[in-house]
Amino acid sequence: MIGHTGSGKSTLIQHLNGLLHATAGDILYDGESIYAEGYSLRKLRSQVGLVFQYPEHQLFEATVLDDVMFGPKNLGLSVEEQKERAITALGQVGIEESLFDASPFELSGGQKRRVAIAGVLAMQPKVLILDEPTAGLDPQGKKEILGEIAKLQKEQQITVVFVTHCMEDVAEYADLILVMNHGKVAFYDTPARVFAHKEELKDLGLDVPQVTLVMQELHEIGLPVSADVITLKQAKDQILRVFAANASSRDEEVACDA
Amino acid sequence: MKNPMIQVKNLIYDYLISKNEDEEPERHRAIDDVTLTVETGDFIAILGHNGSGKSTFAKQINVLLKPTSGTLIVGGMDTADEKNLLPIRQTAGMVFQNPDNQIIATIVEEDVGFGPENIGVPTDEIWKRVEKSLSSVGMLHYRKHSPNRLSGGQKQRVAIAGVMAMKPDCIVLDEPTAMLDPAGRKDVIATVRELNEKENVTVILITHYMDEVVFADKVFVMDAGRIALQGTPREVFSQVEKLKEIGLDVPQVTELAHELKEEGLPLPDGILTPEEFREEIEKLWQSSAEMSPTSILKEADLKSRLSIRSI
Amino acid sequence: MREITIGQYYPAESVIHRLDPRVKLVGTLVYIISLFLFKSFSCYFVVAAFLFTVILLSKVPLGYILRGLKTIIFLLLFMSMFNLFFTPGDVVYWKGGPFQITDAGIRNAGFMALRLILLIIGSSLMTFTTTPNQLTDGLESLLKPFKKLGLPVHEVAMMMSIALRFIPILMEETNKIMMAQMARGASFDEGNLIQKAKSLVPLLVPLFVSAFRRADDLAMAMEARCYHGGEGRTKMKPLRYQSRDYIAYVVMLLYLATVIFTGKVLYL
Structure with missing residues (x-):
């Protein structure tokens, strides 16, 4: 999910687990209205896990393990189950066992954030929503976190919604992009199709990935490359192919002439 | 020949971590033998991942921290000398990462006036400086606004105006865009570049966004407290493999x-x-x-x- | 949480905004004293009329001011009920166990509520129309005599103004942390008092951590901008009495005289 600050992204995702109640309209989860009478919001929140921006600011327990157990505890699970889930979740985000008894406040920034994400994963949600999970991290930390989230999505079949400002991340990880503008959905489509609207996105204060930009421009000036390239690898393959094709067609001409 | 803005020689900084009160505190080296020179009027970028020592270095320039050993000369003044404290802070102003935590006043113009008040600038002169520095960052229109209602990028520009009002020769910006959205980032960087070009203010920009350093005169890459790479952006970004090894990206x-x-x-x-x-x-x-x-x-x-x- | 308006500045161009903060501080003090001096409804009518005039002059919307009362509504109800049920009086309208409703009780409850409302509105009007920096300057100037006794007047005033500046930020933060813990299945409105108190731990720890982090950041930012206490400091907006300020002092005296007159001479 992308959109400039104040476009309504954060407000929208807080509706998805019932933290905010819509003024009008309905939200269906698994085919059921979450506003129906008697619908358990607590259950919804365990199924639709929401990780806020800078989630490490919400850590509060004395140890990492206790903090991650907070969610399962609220679900009313036994202590053994709480612990089991916490350990699984910490494993999923790559926190080593030696850190389980450490105070969350002693960890590095990236570690803290992963513990905080584990705190939501420990509820074993089917949908994981993350509000700018990489904000403030350096490139290395960013890659690690996104890599782990992508792995969860593939291996645990978790549906992931993530809010970001980084188009390169969108291109690399997302199946679909939702572009928000002034509280409305501006686009909801595959990255390649959304990035084709370069000018409209610019008007919304959004960019396309650098590679998409250059490939669109090369396409416009007549190079036989496709304009819907969104990742670095695609761009590289395309450029190499056209130059190789060009070269071999000339080689053929030489052969014919001869 | 003008004096260099900043001269750093064999700078070392250790900080102490004590987990237990009885234990001997542990020494942790944040800056490890850094030597560099920043010329007046340059736009310098310092890159590095979190924990590479780049923020610690920034705080040294502003004498929020002092070297464990080695020397740091800012505008001809040694930071180790107690009496240089205020003159150095006035010469090399600093802008921090979190826009919310560096605005002191509840009205934009009063916040910009805070620095000049501290250094004892006469009242009439404060008003002139506030007006000039707010217009130089394009925020004059917001002078009577409450900072709480501004966007992140606007808050950072107010913070920059607050520094400019002290008439510094140099501005150090410690990851000023880390908490901003792309539009805010662009605004802040454009403002900083303009100050550098038009007002000839020396800029030291600390960041981990590669696209922000493309315009710099010189780039220093820090890793584990040392300078791992330095040169023009083109020279530094030619070393894609080395940068990746350090855990940094290059523009796509x-x-x-x-x-x-x-x-x-x-x-x-x-x-x-x-x-x-x-x-x-x-x-x-x-x-x-x-x-x-x-x-x-x-x-x-x-x-x-x-x-x-x-x- | 965003509804909290008490203690916040409301930017506007008005006579009241332009008044010297010292006038407003003294005025608020006079006003508060006037509230507690008297016990007749007619006096409160004068007080309310005065307050209403000042609000009109200040250009702060009435709705905005009243919103600030929302936060104290419980305190208000509690104190009124207490007075209503526990005050002995000559005429007893109703009695049940330790509770009774008497003429004096109704009177006291009414007074209490009225006084509290007028007090809150009056004093928040001062913060609505005075920036924390001006407030600091005004306090500093008024407290100057105590400086000789070793009281760190500038520093105390500075602390006050920073506290006011951070109220909305910390409120928003509290809200955010609450939402985040709710997303992890926490609830803040279930169970008995002890359970409720316990559920505050996940809220208070992060809030304190964040407050300290902000304090640390702010201290550094202030130092970086050459802050070193009150010594050698000049003012961007130095306090100088204008003719309107002297007029305001006269109005204040007239107001006090009117209230005393209605209360003590007319016995209304």
Whole structure:
């Protein structure tokens, strides 16, 4: 999910687990209205896990393990189950066992954030929503976190919604992009199709990935490359192919002439 | 010959961590033997991942921290000397990461006036400076506003105006865009570049966004408290492998150009912007069309011609 | 949480905004004293009329001011009920166990509520129309005599103004942390008092951590901008009495005289 600050992204995702109640309209989860009478919001929140921006600011327990157990505890699970889930979740985000008894406040920034994400994963949600999970991290930390989230999505079949400002991340990880503008959905489509609207996105204060930009421009000036390239690898393959094709067609001409 | 703005010689900084009160505190080296010079009027970028020592270094310039050993001279003044404290802080102003935590007043103009008040500038002069510095960051229109209602990028520009009102020779910005959205980031960087060009303020920008340092005169890359790489952006970004090893990114087109070059396409090193990339590929495309009918991928002659032309 | 308006500045161009903060501080003090001096409804009518005039002059919307009362509504109800049920009086309208409703009780409850409402509105009007920096300057100037006794007047005033500046930020933060813990299945409105108190731990720890982090950041930012206490400091907006300020002092005296007159001479 992308959109400039104040476009309504954060407000929208807080509706998805019932933290905010819509003024009008309905939200269906698994085919059921979450506003129906008697619908358990607590259950919804365990199924639709929401990780806020800078989630490490919400850590509060004395140890990492206790903090991650907070969610399962609220679900009313036994202590053994709480612990089991916490350990699984910490494993999923790559926190080593030696850190389980450490105070969350002693960890590095990236570690803290992963513990905080584990705190939501420990509820074993089917949908994981993350509000700018990489904000403030350096490139290395960013890659690690996104890599782990992508792995969860593939291996645990978790549906992931993530809010970001980084188009390169969108291109690399997302199946679909939702572009928000002034509280409305501006686009909801595959990255390649959304990035084709370069000018409209610019008007919304959004960019396309650098590679998409250059490939669109090369396409416009007549190079036989496709304009819907969104990742670095695609761009590289395309450029190499056209130059190789060009070269071999000339080689053929030489052969014919001869 | 003008004096350099900042001279750093064999700077070392250790901080102490004590987990237990009885235990001997543990020494942790944050800056490890750094020597560098920043010339007056330059736009300097310092890159590095979190914990590389870049923020610690920034705080040294502003004497929020003092060297464990080595010397740091700012505008001709030694930071180790107690009596230089206020003059140095006035010479080298500092802007921090979190826009919310560095605004003191509840009205924009009063916040900008805070610095000049502290250094004892006469009232009439404070008003002039506030007006001038707010207009230099394009925020004069917001002078009577409450900072709480501004966007992150606008708050950072107010913070920059607050520093400018002290008439510094140099501004140190410690990851000023880390908490901003892309639009806010662009605004802040554009403001800083303008101050550097028009007011000739020396800028030291600390960041981990690669696209922000493309315009710098010189880039220093820090890793584990040391300077791992330095040079013009083009020189530094030519070293894609080394940067990746340190855990840093390069702009996407730089990486693309680098990978294409690895595959044998004769592109120059250190392409920095999409425009440059497009131009280079276009040139290559045209010359491949004109070329004698041999695969340009193998054409050594062309390769050398291109690399000469592009530098 | 965003509804909290008490203690916040409301930017506007008005006579009241332009008044010297010292006038407003003294005025608020006079006003508060006037509230507690008297026990007749007619006096409160004068007080309310005065307050209403000042609000009109200040250009702060009435709705905005009243919103600030929302936060104290419980305190208000509690104190009124207490007075209503526990005050002995000559005429007893109703009696049940330890509770009774008497003429004096109704009177006291009414007074209490009225006084509290007028007090809150009056004093928040001062913060609505005075920036924390001006407030700091005004306090500093008024407290100057105590400086000789060793009281760190500038520093105390500075602390006050920073506290006011951070109220909305910490409120928003509290809200955010609450939402985040709710997303992890926490609830803040279930169970008995002890359970409720316990559920505050996940809220208070992060809040304190964040407050300290902000304090640390702010201290550094202030130092970086050459802050070193009150010594050698100049003012961007130095306090100088204008003719309107002297007029305001006269109005204040007239107001006090009117209230005393209605209360003590007319016995209304």
